[in-house]
Amino acid sequence: MSKTTVTIWNEFIHEQKDEKVKKVYPDGIHRKIAQMLGDKYNYQFATQDMPEHGLTQDVLAKTDVLIWWAHVGHAKVEDAIVDRVQQRVLEGMGLILLHSAHYSKIFKRLMGTGCGLRWREANEKERLWTVEPFHPIAKGIPQYFELPNEEMYGERFDIPDPDKVVFISWFEGGEVFRSGVTYTRGMGKVFYFRPGHETHPTFHNPTVIKVIENAIDWAKYEGATDVMKAAPNIKVPLETIRSVEPK
Numbered sequence: 001m002s003k004t005t006v007t008i009w010n011e012f013i014h015e016q017k018d019e020k021v022k023k024v025y026p027d028g029i030h031r032k033i034a035q036m037l038g039d040k041y042n043y044q045f046a047t048q049d050m051p052e053h054g055l056t057q058d059v060l061a062k063t064d065v066l067i068w069w070a071h072v073g074h075a076k077v078e079d080a081i082v083d084r085v086q087q088r089v090l091e092g093m094g095l096i097l098l099h100s101a102h103y104s105k106i107f108k109r110l111m112g113t114g115c116g117l118r119w120r121e122a123n124e125k126e127r128l129w130t131v132e133p134f135h136p137i138a139k140g141i142p143q144y145f146e147l148p149n150e151e152m153y154g155e156r157f158d159i160p161d162p163d164k165v166v167f168i169s170w171f172e173g174g175e176v177f178r179s180g181v182t183y184t185r186g187m188g189k190v191f192y193f194r195p196g197h198e199t200h201p202t203f204h205n206p207t208v209i210k211v212i213e214n215a216i217d218w219a220k221y222e223g224a225t226d227v228m229k230a231a232p233n234i235k236v237p238l239e240t241i242r243s244v245e246p247k
């Protein structure tokens with residue numbers, strides 16, 4: 001079986017401008033995620049400053065799963081590229097959105113809601129509860145796991161009802177958040193996963209990476225189906241139609 005091709009898109013702005021972030025992710029969040037995931041997958045990397053944000057037709061055509069991390073650059077992502085990514089999701093490409101990607105154009109487009117939330121930067125503890133232990137994304141993940149320092153995201157998270165809520169976060173300050181949610185859009189599977197603030201080593205955490213690995217395996221492109229290939233006008237029915245003209 002050929003390896004799944006994962007394209008990791010990172011706006012790659014904080015890591016080049018902010019010394020604190022550079023210390024945690026010297027090669028960028030995208031490279032760290034790939035390094036932690038290891039050689040199970042083929043990787044393509046794309047960043048905002050590349051032509052077409054690195055998401056050319058060719059790159060997307062080869063992508064089984066697209067991972068998206070972004071924060072300060074959302075507004076500068078070209079709408080034509082958002083259209084292209086959306087189209088590819090509808091055709092069956094998996095999409096995993098991390099942390100502040102909740103406000104990305106592509107997530108808002110796919111959700112059709114504002115995608116806002118409450119937040120606080122206080123380096124507080126986050127405890128993630130696995131509430132769908134038999135979901136493929138929760139495979140091998142304990143009943144709960146903790147991140148010692150994270151940014152807080154709290155409800156209400158302005159998203160449509162998810163297909164599944166796989167993880168719920170509790171924060172030291174008292175808020176809760178639907179932190180791992182799945183959707184289906186067209187033929188594509190979409191997973192939003194909350195942790196991953198740029199100043200914390202969240203993507204150094206093996207459990208966080210295991211969730212991302214599970215999500216890749218769950219969301220990967222499965223190939224065009226007969227449903228997609230079917231001609232929209234079915235002139236020859238399977239059964240003989242006996243209807244007669246009404247008198």
Ligand code: ZN
Binds near residue numbers: 100151196197198
């Ligand atoms: Zn953040």
